[in-house]
Amino acid sequence: MEAVKPVVDFEDRLEERAFSPLSHISAKYALLVAVLLVFIGLGVYAYQTQFREGLVVTGMRDRISWGLYVTMFVFFIGISMAGTLISAILRIAHAEWRLPITRMAEFVTVAALVIAPVFILLDMGQPTRLSNLFIFGRWQSPLTWDVFGLTTYLIGSAIYLYLALIPDLALCRDSKRLKSHPLKWLFKAFAVEWRGTHSQHHRLARTLGIFMIVIIPVAVSMHTVTSWIFAMTLREPWDSTMYAAYFVGGALYSGVGVLIILMAVLRKAFHLEEYFKLQHFKNLGYMLAAFSLIVMFFNVSEYVTEGFKLKGDMHLYLERMFVGPLAPYYWTYALSGMVLPALLVAIPATRRSIGFIVLAALLANIGMWIERYLIVVGGLSLPLQPYHPAIYSPTWVEWSLMAAGIAGFILLITLIVKIVPAVAVWEMLEHRKPKPVEEPVEELEQTRQPGLRVKLGSPFPEKPTPPVDGGRK
Amino acid sequence: MSRLGMVIDLKTCIACYACVVSCKVENGTPPTVFWAKVLEREEGKYPTARRIILPVLCNHCQDPPCLRVCPSGATTKREDGIVLVDAKKCVGCKACMTACPYDSRYFIKEIRGYFGEDLVPCERVSYQKHQEGVVEKCTFCVERVKKGLEPACVQVCPASCRHFGDLDDPNSEVSRLLKARLSFQLLPEIGTKPSVYYLT
Numbered sequence: 305m306e307a308v309k310p311v312v313d314f315e316d317r318l319e320e321r322a323f324s325p326l327s328h329i330s331a332k333y334a335l336l337v338a339v340l341l342v343f344i345g346l347g348v349y350a351y352q353t354q355f356r357e358g359l360v361v362t363g364m365r366d367r368i369s370w371g372l373y374v375t376m377f378v379f380f381i382g383i384s385m386a387g388t389l390i391s392a393i394l395r396i397a398h399a400e401w402r403l404p405i406t407r408m409a410e411f412v413t414v415a416a417l418v419i420a421p422v423f424i425l426l427d428m429g430q431p432t433r434l435s436n437l438f439i440f441g442r443w444q445s446p447l448t449w450d451v452f453g454l455t456t457y458l459i460g461s462a463i464y465l466y467l468a469l470i471p472d473l474a475l476c477r478d479s480k481r482l483k484s485h486p487l488k489w490l491f492k493a494f495a496v497e498w499r500g501t502h503s504q505h506h507r508l509a510r511t512l513g514i515f516m517i518v519i520i521p522v523a524v525s526m527h528t529v530t531s532w533i534f535a536m537t538l539r540e541p542w543d544s545t546m547y548a549a550y551f552v553g554g555a556l557y558s559g560v561g562v563l564i565i566l567m568a569v570l571r572k573a574f575h576l577e578e579y580f581k582l583q584h585f586k587n588l589g590y591m592l593a594a595f596s597l598i599v600m601f602f603n604v605s606e607y608v609t610e611g612f613k614l615k616g617d618m619h620l621y622l623e624r625m626f627v628g629p630l631a632p633y634y635w636t637y638a639l640s641g642m643v644l645p646a647l648l649v650a651i652p653a654t655r656r657s658i659g660f661i662v663l664a665a666l667l668a669n670i671g672m673w674i675e676r677y678l679i680v681v682g683g684l685s686l687p688l689q690p691y692h693p694a695i696y697s698p699t700w701v702e703w704s705l706m707a708a709g710i711a712g713f714i715l716l717i718t719l720i721v722k723i724v725p726a727v728a729v730w731e732m733l734e735h736r737k738p739k740p741v742e743e744p745v746e747e748l749e750q751t752r753q754p755g756l757r758v759k760l761g762s763p764f765p766e767k768p769t770p771p772v773d774g775g776r777k
Numbered sequence: 778m779s780r781l782g783m784v785i786d787l788k789t790c791i792a793c794y795a796c797v798v799s800c801k802v803e804n805g806t807p808p809t810v811f812w813a814k815v816l817e818r819e820e821g822k823y824p825t826a827r828r829i830i831l832p833v834l835c836n837h838c839q840d841p842p843c844l845r846v847c848p849s850g851a852t853t854k855r856e857d858g859i860v861l862v863d864a865k866k867c868v869g870c871k872a873c874m875t876a877c878p879y880d881s882r883y884f885i886k887e888i889r890g891y892f893g894e895d896l897v898p899c900e901r902v903s904y905q906k907h908q909e910g911v912v913e914k915c916t917f918c919v920e921r922v923k924k925g926l927e928p929a930c931v932q933v934c935p936a937s938c939r940h941f942g943d944l945d946d947p948n949s950e951v952s953r954l955l956k957a958r959l960s961f962q963l964l965p966e967i968g969t970k971p972s973v974y975y976l977t
Binding site: 359 | 809816818829831833845846848850851867868869874875878879880882883884885886887909910911964967969
């Protein structure tokens with residue numbers, strides 16, 4: 305780090321905190337990357353084996369033909385909801401406490417959407433024929449909808465992340481702290497001549513405004529078509545009209561969970577305690593609890609209606625899930641994955657500690673992973689013909705690739721927080737009430753930008769103005 | 778228009794598994810793949826216990842759920858109702874396997890010999906028809922049907938319980954059997970309209 309001047313005011317401190325991770329690499333960071341690379345290396349080795357030998361090296365057989373890979377796909381798609389929720393839905397709701405965490409939420413979305421389709425490729429028997437989906441593709445297939453949904457969602461989220469990054473890239477480009485940063489050229493190139501002028505702000509605000517509206521239906525439809533891969537079949541456990549809503553609810557739940565975990569990690573690692581306060585954890589914790597109640601509601605609604613009618617083979621399915629061989633999974637999911645996280649947030653004593661909220665988020669995600677496993681494997685294990693229930697046990701190849709997928713997800717986030725600021729500096733700055741003029745005007749010009757609320761509705765100030773009216777003089 | 782189908786007489790079936798063997802011989806499928814199977818299960822308790830024997834194969838549904846979900850156009854339905862998989866187009870996503878309510882589809886995980894590392898001469902020939910990493914299923918022995926022959930499992934059945942023919946032709950053997958006897962299809966309530974009927 306060079307040019308360390310005494311950190312005096314909020315803006316300077318924010319810049320210091322946000323930019324300092326970009327300018328040096330600690331030993332711990334290098335170690336983390338190394339460990340992640342080891343896991344990914346293991347995954348590469350496992351995939352090499354799978355590619356050579358075929359899917360016979362996995363535990364997937366004829367009756368249970370989707371296993372850990374599809375579970376992981378659904379899990380990562382679920383996580384991707386984080387960004388949309390925090391940065392689009394809360395942005396529309398003008399929930400200003402979200403400001404420090406929007407950027408991270410968008411990281412989570414993009415990283416999850418990059419990793420998720422990898423698991424589909426892993427699951428394919430003939431991955432080299434992927435082009436057949438486009439050459440001979442049938443648009444009637446729910447899988448094709450998923451391909452298009454995922455592509456749209458990924459591209460949309462990436463653009464959305466990038467747009468909100470532009471002013472920060474410009475800040476990085478102009479910052480004295482990052483004068484000799486090796487990626488200076490990158491900031492310069494991607495800041496696309498951002499000078500923070502009125503018209504640039506206007507255009508960015510409009511584009512972001514359009515994107516945040518558009519990205520919400522795209523995200524919802526993504527989770528919907530993912531659920532339809534299952535719900536469009538005639539398999540009894542999947543044959544539910546509620547699946548789309550269930551998947552969206554589950555996605556919100558696990559997305560918030562991952563965000564809480566990431567927030568806690570970055571808070572510690574980058575010393576962002578000033579920006580990620582207990583209140584942020586509490587607010588996200590409340591959302592976590594609310595979504596866990598929604599998921600609980602879906603569970604009750606699904607299983608009580610099915611359990612009352614016991615149509616077809618459902619009695620066997622429910623018996624296997626509630627008291628049979630799948631019961632340990634189900635009750636772990638239900639009690640420690642739904643009830644306990646909600647309780648941890650609901651009880652004031654535990655809610656006051658960030659540790660407990662993070663624990664709740666962790667439990668929620670473990671629970672949701674089990675839930676996806678139960679949906680995929682539990683659903684397929686139910687025999688529809690006079691068979692015995694099918695069994696499935698993943699092999700080391702699948703476990704290794706699962707670990708590699710998680711490592712890849714963490715690595716993507718680890719890398720991206722070293723390249724661009726993990727908090728949206730410009731958005732936070734522009735929401736700060738401007739101090740009485742004691743700083744030079746040029747600096748203000750650069751850092752202080754019109755508030756978001758102003759951007760959305762009323763005209764923009766040509767120059768920084770006192771915050772009282774917030775509008776044009 | 779013709780609609781090829783099969784009628785299986787459960788009254789005469791002796792569960793000899795000749796259909797399973799003939800299918801393996803005719804189609805040369807690798808180990809663990811059985812396009813024709815015989816399911817056996819005991820139901821009830823003494824003194825009303827009974828053994829259920831159900832020879833199964835692809836139902837060649839009129840409205841096949843596997844075809845609906847196929848993303849790559851590998852699954853097709855012929856004019857005569859036979860549902861086929863084009864192995865060259867199949868990407869191995871296995872969506873059709875999860876969609877098939879009869880578990881009639883098989884994923885070719887690996888092609889290995891029945892008799893150790895080296896393939897025996899007949900396997901070397903028959904395995905040319907199969908490839909790894911794709912989904913396959915019963916074809917009603919389409920190559921035989923094209924020549925005007927019956928599927929192998931029908932021809933070989935020693936108890937004459939399998940009958941093959943055009944369900945749309947009122948004078949065909951299968952149609953006459955269905956008219957004369959009580960019959961059922963598997964999971965008729967889910968609307969797949971199977972072309973395989975069972976006489977009881």
